């Protein structure tokens with residue numbers, strides 16, 4: 001299963017950039033030479049008018065003439081910092097660094113006419129929204145507990161394209177593009193507000209999407225996953241929540257479900273998920289089992305592997321041992337969980353895809369006398385390949401075809417009057433009840449076939465799921 005929303009998110013995520021790395025530290029410090037050379041020029045031909053953006057005469061930054069040119073164009077301090085090509089050895093904020101570059105340029109040539117009338121052509125004043133965006137992010141996150149955050153940004157394509165042309169013409173070689181600089185500015189400001197939060201590029205606790213056009217900020221709290229194995233000790237407990245057949249679980253339920261909206265009050269999903277959901281103040285749960293047993297089948301042994309997904313948790317840290325204790329106490333005689341550990345969405349796929357062999361204990365009744373060689377005949381099913389046509393009981397939801405499944409081993413045959421019990425290990429996907437009663441010949445061979453008598457199943461337990 002692919003985590004689609006994560007993938008979609010990734011396409012908005014920023015490219016990697018290191019705030020601590022100076023992108024220009026590989027440049028040779030040629031500044032002083034350029035400076036002198038520059039002063040020899042009689043350069044300020046634009047003195048009296050604001051030059052056109054298309055002016056091709058200006059050299060790119062970090063030449064002083066180039067810096068003066070972009071200042072005249074109305075370049076903001078943030079953009080001056082990123083396209084100016086000047087070292088920022090003390091790691092000042094982008095705004096402060098840009099401010100310094102501007103001050104230097106003005107000190108060298110006080111005649112610079114600054115264009116403060118129009119937008120900064122390199123960002124359309126996008127950076128002026130940084131503080132506002134940070135306020136919105138913090139408001140949007142609210143009281144949620146998190147330690148990692150991933151940011152994504154929507155910036156208009158036209159602006160990105162125009163900026164790219166201008167930057168390549170006037171900016172320093174290797175200047176940082178608008179999007180990553182904008183991201184860095186937001187994250188720089190955000191880190192001041194959220195000191196212990198780490199910015200990550202994947203698997204965050206919270207994802208933030210910023211739309212730079214509308215200034216809309218969307219926070220998405222990522223789910224938490226826990227892995228465990230459950231033993232199901234009672235019958236009539238479905239694995240996942242089972243909505244009422246009459247009302248389909250719509251709001252408020254109906255008479256036949258006593259307003260619960262559920263066909264069965266308990267489910268493994270809720271017996272395990274609800275105590276966790278409550279502890280994490282979460283919205284809901286999803287339950288992912290490594291296969292599932294029929295509702296009337298118990299699951300014993302080491303239990304069935306599962307991953308429970310807790311959606312939109314307000315809290316992310318809990319004492320797992322304490323929660324396991326609570327689950328076992330509230331689910332007493334219905335379910336048991338040995339332990340829980342943190343998991344992730346890729347483990348959900350692994351669990352869903354694992355085809356584990358299972359061992360069952362099955363007990364059935366034989367019509368008439370049990371023949372003397374019944375035990376041998378049953379043991380001889382060990383190793384056979386079954387041909388199982390889709391059982392009648394599931395034919396309404398599965399396509400009708402013949403599946404081949406292997407019986408790995410048969411043991412512990414117990415015969416008591418006309419009741420027989422045995423343990424059988426078989427390939428994933430074997431219909432075990434049908435292996436016994438034959439489903440009117442749709443499964444072959446079968447116990448009924450080899451002992452030559454009608455068999456009806458009394459009960460069935462999963463006693464081991466051979467995974468891990």
Ligand SMILES: [Zn+2]
Pocket residue numbers: 075076077078079080120121122123124125126127
């Ligand atoms: Zn700008």
Ligand SMILES: [Zn+2]
Pocket residue numbers: 244245246247248249253254255256257258259260261262
């Ligand atoms: Zn109902």
